[in-house]
Amino acid sequence: MRDFKDDLDRKLVALLQDNARMATAEIARKLKVARSTVQERIARLEKDGVISGYTVLLSRAPDVESVQALVMLAVEQQQVRETIKRLETFPEIRTCLTVSGEFDLFLRVEAPRLDDLDEVLDDIAAIPGVRRSRSSIVLAAKFDRKRAN
The missing domain is CATH 1.10.10 (Arc Repressor Mutant, subunit A)
Structure with missing residues (x-):
């Protein structure tokens, strides 16, 4: 690779x-x-294209807390593209990956508070074509290497 x-x-x-x-x-x-x-x-x-660029990562103010979840979605195959378009409208979704296996999409979602995150997860589950979801709350980030798209 x-x-x-x-x-x-x-x-x-x-x-x-x-x-x-x-x-x-x-x-x-x-x-x-x-x-x-x-x-x-x-x-x-x-x-050689191994390093494709450099970027600025914005940090939050030290006193601003947030909560993150990793979300796996099973989506009706004929609705994957439309589902991804809908997911793009959620500013709380930081990452959306297609994956193989039991689930089709893997999301990293971030919200200011747990109740906000709960509302976003409910909205995601209500998208037509989403058959099932599984979420895990992130407890701590041990390291996070950013990559160019």
Whole structure:
């Protein structure tokens, strides 16, 4: 899937996923390689499409809490596209993935409070074509690597 030359590429990408603004000198120090090696690797990874871009991630104010759920949906096959279009209208849905197996869609949903999340989950379940859903509340994020689409 990815064109990693070796373990150094993997470690380099992991550092950039954690902090894309990390200075090449700091990356070189952490990886124990020359700064020019880091620059060459980054240039090659960008050229090869492994690194497709950099982005800004907005953080919430420290005093703002939210609750997240991971939601699996079983959807009538002839209504998957329409269901996805409807799901796109929910600002609380941060991620929508198609998956194989018992369920068809996997969602990451975020709301300010538990009662707001409950309302969103009820609205999702009411979408025509949604046959069944299963939700799990996220207790804690141990790490979260952001990826380009």
